[in-house]
Amino acid sequence: MSDGELFVGLMSGTSLDGVDGVLCRIGADSAWQALIAHVHQPFAPAWRERLMALQASGPDELHRGALAANAVARAYAEVVAQLLQESATPAAAIRAIGAHGQTVRHQPGLHDGCGYTVQLLNGALLAELTAIDVVCDLRSRDVAAGGQGAPLVPMFHQGIFGADGQARAIINIGGISNLTVLRPGQPPRGFDCGPGNALMDHWIERHQSCAYDADGAWAAGGQVDTALLARLLDEPYFRQPAPKSTGRDLFRPDWLQPRLAAGSALAPVDVQATLCELTARAIADDVRREAADATELLVCGGGALNRHLMARLQARLPGLPVRPTDTRGLPVMQVEAAAFAWLASMQVHRRPAGEPAVTGARGPRILGALYPA
Missing domain, CATH: 3.30.420.40 (ATPase, nucleotide binding domain)
Structure with missing residues (x-):
C-alpha cells in the first residue's frame, strides 16, 4: 500500500453530537486502502445549543454564523491535531483534509430554481491552523448543477x-x-x-x-x-x-x-x-x-x-439481515468521516464524485473548494 496517500476526513452531522475524524490511506486512483486512526470529540452542551439556534433564522444571524464557522474550524483543527498525535504522523504527510462543516440550511432547488446548501466552516482558517490543504464546501457544486447536493456517500459506499x-x-x-x-x-x-x-x-x-x-x-x-x-x-x-x-x-x-x-x-x-x-x-x-x-x-x-x-x-x-457496518470492516461511527476523506481524494485528483443517479444533477461534477495550506 506504499502507493497510497494519507487523507483526513472530518464529519459533524445533523445530530450535532460532535466531530468524528479519521486518518486513512487512499490509493492514487482514489481506491480505499485502510483506516489508520479515529477520534471523536463531542460538542459541549452550550456549543451544541448555539449551533441548534442557527438552524433557524434569528437576530444577527450572519454575525453569529460567521463566528460559528470559525469555531467549527477550531474544533476540527483540534481533532486533526489529535489524529496526528495518536498516529505519530506529521502534518506534511497528509495530502488533504476533507471537511464537511456543520449544516445549518439545506434548500436545494428552492426559491430561485437553484437554491442553496450551507455548511458552516471557515476552510481558510482550518488550513491556517493545520498547515494542511483543506477541501470543503463539498455539496454546493452539485446543487449548482441542479442536484440535491446530498447524499454524497453512495459512491463511497459502492467502493467499500x-x-x-x-x-x-x-x-x-x-x-x-x-x-x-x-x-x-x-x-x-x-x-x-x-x-x-x-x-x-x-x-x-x-x-x-x-x-x-x-x-x-x-x-x-x-x-x-x-x-x-x-x-x-x-x-x-x-x-x-x-x-x-x-x-x-x-x-x-x-x-x-x-x-x-x-x-x-x-x-x-x-x-x-x-x-x-x-x-x-x-x-x-x-x-x-x-x-x-x-x-x-x-x-x-x-x-x-x-x-x-x-x-x-x-x-x-x-x-x-440488519447489521452494523462493522461486519463489513468499517465501524459505524467512522463511515461518514471516511467518505469525506475519499471525497477530498477525488477533488485533489480532479475526479468527479457526484452521482447524478443519486442527486439528480445534470452530470457528474468535481466537488469541493480547495484551500491550500
Whole structure:
C-alpha cells in the first residue's frame, strides 16, 4: 500500500453530537486502502445549543454564523491535531483534509430554481491552523448543477461495500437517515429517507435533559401510538420520489408540535417510542420499495448504536439481515468521516464524485473548494 496517500476526513452531522475524524490511506486512483486512526470529540452542551439556534433564522444571524464557522474550524483543527498525535504522523504527510462543516440550511432547488446548501466552516482558517490543504464546501457544486447536493456517500459506499457483487442497502442514521442502494453493474442510488435521530434527540433532551436516548432505552419503555404515527407519516416528503434530500429545515420541533397537538395528550415516553418507530418505519418502507432485492441492510451512524431502533428495523424487515457496518470492516461511527476523506481524494485528483443517479444533477461534477495550506 506504499502507493497510497494519507487523507483526513472530518464529519459533524445533523445530530450535532460532535466531530468524528479519521486518518486513512487512499490509493492514487482514489481506491480505499485502510483506516489508520479515529477520534471523536463531542460538542459541549452550550456549543451544541448555539449551533441548534442557527438552524433557524434569528437576530444577527450572519454575525453569529460567521463566528460559528470559525469555531467549527477550531474544533476540527483540534481533532486533526489529535489524529496526528495518536498516529505519530506529521502534518506534511497528509495530502488533504476533507471537511464537511456543520449544516445549518439545506434548500436545494428552492426559491430561485437553484437554491442553496450551507455548511458552516471557515476552510481558510482550518488550513491556517493545520498547515494542511483543506477541501470543503463539498455539496454546493452539485446543487449548482441542479442536484440535491446530498447524499454524497453512495459512491463511497459502492467502493467499500459493493465489491462482492451483491445487491445491498446501506442506511446511515444520523440526525437524518439516508439510504444507499447498491446493485452489481449499476450506479449506486440513494436519497434521504427522513428523520433519523433528530426528533428523538430533541424529545429526550426536552423531557429527560439527555442529549440522546442511550440504547433506545427510553423509547423501549413506551408504547407506539398508532394515531400519532399515522399523522407523522402523512408528511408529503415520505411520498416524494427520489432524488430528494432533507434536513432540520423540515424535521424540526415546529414540524412535530402541531402533529402532537392534533391528537390526545400522550405520555412523553410514548411519544419517544412513536418517534423511534417513525424512523424505523420510514427506512423500512424505503428499503422494501427501493431495495427489495438486497441481501442485507448495513447500518452506520449514531442510530446503529440505538439497540431498540435496530430491533425495530429488524422487526419491520423480517428475512433481511440488519447489521452494523462493522461486519463489513468499517465501524459505524467512522463511515461518514471516511467518505469525506475519499471525497477530498477525488477533488485533489480532479475526479468527479457526484452521482447524478443519486442527486439528480445534470452530470457528474468535481466537488469541493480547495484551500491550500
